[in-house]
Amino acid sequence: MNQNINSVESVVAQIQGLSSSADDVTHLHGLLKQSEELLQSESTRLAPFLAELDPSKHSLGYLYILEACTTAPKAKEQANELVLSIARFLNDCAAEQIHLAPDKFVSVCKRFKDQVMLLETPLRGVAPLLTAIRKLQSSSSEHLTSLHPDFLLLCLLAKCYKTGLCVLEHDIFEVDQPTDFFLYCYYGGMICIGQKRYRKALELLHNVVTAPMSTINAIAVEAYKKYILISLIHLGQFSTSLPKYASSVAQRNFKNFSQPYIELVTCYGNGKISELEAYVQANREKFEIDHNLGLVKQVVLSMYKQNIQRLTQTYLTLSLQDIANTVQLNSPKEAEMHVLQMIQNGEIYATINQKDGMVRFLEDPEQYKTCEMIEQIDSSIQRIMTLSKRLTALDEHMSCDSQYLAKAGRERQRFDFDDFDTTPQKFNI
Helix, strand or coil: CCCCCCCHHHHHHHHHHCCCCHHHHHHHHHHHHHCHHHHHHCHHHCHHHHHHCCCCCCHHHHHHHHHHHCCCCCCHHHHHHHHHHHHHHHHHCCHHHHCCCHHHHHHHHHHHHHHHHHCCCCHHHHHHHHHHHHHHHCCCCCEECCCHHHHHHHHHHHCCHHHHHHHHCCCCCEECCHHHHHHHHHHHHHHHHHCCCHHHHHHHHHHHHHCCCCCCCHHHHHHHHHHHHHHHHHHCCCCCCCCCCCCHHHHHHHHHHCHHHHHHHHHHHCCCHHHHHHHHHHCHHHHHHCCCHHHHHHHHHHHHHHHHHHHHCCCCEEEHHHHHHHHCCCCHHHHHHHHHHHHHCCCCCEEEECCCCEEEECCCCCCCCCHHHHHHHHHHHHHHHHHHHHHHHHHHHHHCCHHHHHHHHHHHCCCCHHHCCCCCCCCCC
């Protein structure tokens, strides 16, 4: 076969002739690499050639031409046609072929995301990007790709929170780029907040706040602000001291960039609704600029819940009027609505006597002996065992890593000898 590639037509011919077997595709990959400069120079006239290729059979060649075709900026009227072409490709392409050029595949997907945002139709990008993630991950759902943050961003903009949760349910153990991890956890935390899955949101935001960082970044600062608010909403408390394993950069700088939120924590800790509401009103503009005013209002509402929960630790029965007076609610009816909502959410266990307006607080009815609870406990145990095996394997890998051992040896002199375990003799540091 003639392999003198000096025109787009000859490139297309090679793609059509070398896409039937794995060996042919590997050979084609080398030819396509040699043709990149040609394709880039002809980028403005490549679109019609895509019609001559089948994205399911000629995936690698289609990808190269599509990537070159999308290099130049597109007007809004051209974006719709481009979105359709890329969506079709993402749905039909063969994973084993696009794995030969993952960088180009990611590049096309990111341009696809840009185009649907240009069209202000983020919903159109959700399903194709989810498909792209699955194909890029191949056999492992534990791999965080560069497409995860873009997918979650589109889910947020399109309010497809449940679709976003489907990737957040998987544990992540492999990360391509640190920035991807920051954005993945931040957008994921916002999706969980939208679904009121505060425990998972705290986990993701905690990952951002405590992740290694050499310099402060805007993503981490915004995550820290939301981390404070969700902690108050879900836990009713927040410690301004970060864990020891958080970076020194984070420990030094977060408070400086989040002063209104730190003061909100202090005000919340005083337990006085009137003071908290006055503080929120005085700093309303600051919270609005951060797009956090809605969460701040939920913080205020959570104080009512926290005060009601404290009553359950002291009293067995209490009237709605007494609850309203103690918690600083306007009326017994308002107190009843708060109590009913908390019962429905499983935050307290109580019954309300409608005749005399008395609330009876109960013990947690969970006996931990149902089939569902046993399955849940077993699932948690299995997950912990899997994580333990991974940590053991990672520890063994690090103990044999020459770069890590060399760095640990250089830094040893900066600390007391007792801060480190004795180094195995077989390692020459």
